[in-house]
Amino acid sequence: MATHGGGGEYKDLVVFLAAAGVVVPLFNRLRISPVLGFLAAGVLLGPDGLARLADSAPWLSWLTISDAAQIRSLSELGVAFLLFMIGLELSWERLRAMRKLVFGLGLTQVAVCTVALAAVFVLMGQPLVSAAVLGMGLALSSTAVVMPVMAERGRIKTTAGRATFSILLAQDLAVAPILITVTVLAALAQSGVGSGDFDPAVLRPALFTLIPAAIGLALLVVLGRIVLRPMFRSVARAKARGQGQGQEMFIAASLLVVIGAGLAAQAAGLSMSLGALIAGLLLAETEFRREVEISIEPFKGLLLGVFFVGVGIGLDLDAVAADPAAVFGLAAMLTLLKAALIFGAARLWGLNNRTAVETALVLGPAGEFAFVILGAGLVEGIAAPAFTQTVLMAATISIFTVPLMALIADRLLLRAVAAPPELSPEALEPPTATSGQVLIVGFGRVGRLVGEMLTEHGQAFLAIDANHTTVAKGRAEGANVFYGDAGRIEMLQRCGIDTARAMVVTMDAPAKVDEVVAATRSLRPDLILIARARDSKHAARLYALGVTDAVPETTEASLQLAENTLVDLGVPMGLVLASIHERRDRFRKLFQEAMPEGEAARSPRALRSTLRR
Secondary structure: OOOOOOOHHHHHHHHHHHHHHHHHHHHHHOOOOHHHHHHHHHHHHOOOOHHHHOOOOHHHHHHOOOOHHHHHHHHHHHHHHHHHHHHHHOOHHHHHHOHHHHHHHHHHHHHHHHHHHHHHHHHOOOOHHHHHHHHHHHHOOOHHHHHHHHHHOOOOOOHHHHHHHHHHHHHHHHHHHHHHHHHHHHHHHHOOOOOOOOOHHHHHHHHHOOHHHHHHHHHHHHHHHHHHHHHHHHHHHHHHHOOOOHHHHHHHHHHHHHHHHHHHHHHOOOOHHHHHHHHHHHHOOOOOHHHHHHHHHHHHHHHHHHHHHHHHHOOOHHHHHHOHHHHHHHHHHHHHHHHHHHHHHHHHOOOOHHHHHHHHHHHOOOOOHHHHHHHHHHHHOOOOHHHHHHHHHHHHHHHHOHHHHHHHHHHHHOOOOOOOOOOOOOOOOOOOOOOOOEEEEOOOHHHHHHHHHHHHOOOOEEEEEOOHHHHHHHHHOOOOEEEOOOOOHHHHHHOOOOOOOEEEEOOOOHHHHHHHHHHHHHHOOOOEEEEEEOOHHHHHHHHHHOOOEEEEHHHHHHHHHHHHHHHHOOOOHHHHHHHHHHHHHHHHHHHHOOOOOOOOOOOOHHHHHHHHO
């Protein structure tokens, strides 16, 4: 215990943070996935890396991770956060829009790869139960590596990108059933099937062992539905009243939900990851989903980094060097077999050759859930330790090949002519917010009226409001409104700013309107942006920030009062409307003088409508 008091007990965390701050940015600069940076850092900083030289250079011990158990406990939290974020993403709207690819192609891929890989392992001499666990674990691909690689190549919104995302989504949905299946297989093994062979006679008692877990799962769902929305409404109310601590309270509540749900699931005999997934699914149904996503995102990334560092530490280089042919051969076999099966499934579900090849190549390697599922199999005693460790080393090596597989896909398809998509429009909906919608910021009386008019004319909209009461009222009436701060770039991106047709800012707080306008213009200089202004000075300031139109409350109220007065006095309606249009355009021209140089002033609205006629 000599290190206590000197900070030695935190040395491993300091080394990890140093790796996150040095190694990962270096990989980013080299345009390599940060996940591979964490994996490489784990190999470098683990017992088979720099630690080998610690005897000759003792100072190197301060640059290595010596307590792998500490890293493993943190990495479990990283997986829980990943599954929580996956749960948040699994909205019914998204699943319905992509149902053909998710429930058709995706689940076909999981089933076919599981069966084929299990059959291979049986032929390699593994018992059926052990082979089934190995097949289920390796059938999944790496969401954490594949999606960033696809994003870096600009392939997310292509047909291949959507197909890849759909398969990964189906795999994420399959994680919970797979973990439950591992529990059932463990119960089978503990019911007297010592060799791990399947025996139907013990299936019924094995299923009975799941009753406590099922009760715990049901309680978790019921309590989540009862507690989550009121809790976050309370936090949002406190955030609205409190000045400086609101965001911290929201982050604390989000962390409480993830960790609390994980611990509750563990107490029920399930995995922490499964509890976090359920919590995410429950929160996805609430108006706080997008704000929670933003609050959790930094923690998820850092803790997933711990997970991948732990994976890198677990790569036994001595074992790889002792039998490189077996490890690399198994990695190659796994990747090629999966790629061939995914290609066949993609063609079966209507993807063209070009799309099927790209999808198959990037999804061929193993994924992070292989370590979760095979780790659960080891804990339950149904996976042979020595062989499973070899498989895990092969899986780790295959994950390193994801960027290489993407590069091979680029090379193979470089000269191919892009084929038109063969999928239905519903299946090709992007995995982000609905494209072509109008964003309404602020859903009070003004925003609500704007939304009603848009709906009346067949225009889809998504509204954002930071008042939890307003959001609750809007959602009770069936409006597509979410809780969140539209002044944050992350929130605008979550709400689909990249594909929005227009934005209407209706808030009555001038400083906040300015913040939202500035954030929007930093992301979409071309977006139609109409903002509510307090007065003429505020309108001029908004034009300087780049709005398409600013509507000052005082000016519009004055014009409407004048219009009603003149009409009631008997002045002909046509003359009144013409004078009102003329005065409005005069005000607009005055306001537009504040626009930045180089931006063409917009033609007066009345003149533009005349030209269209």
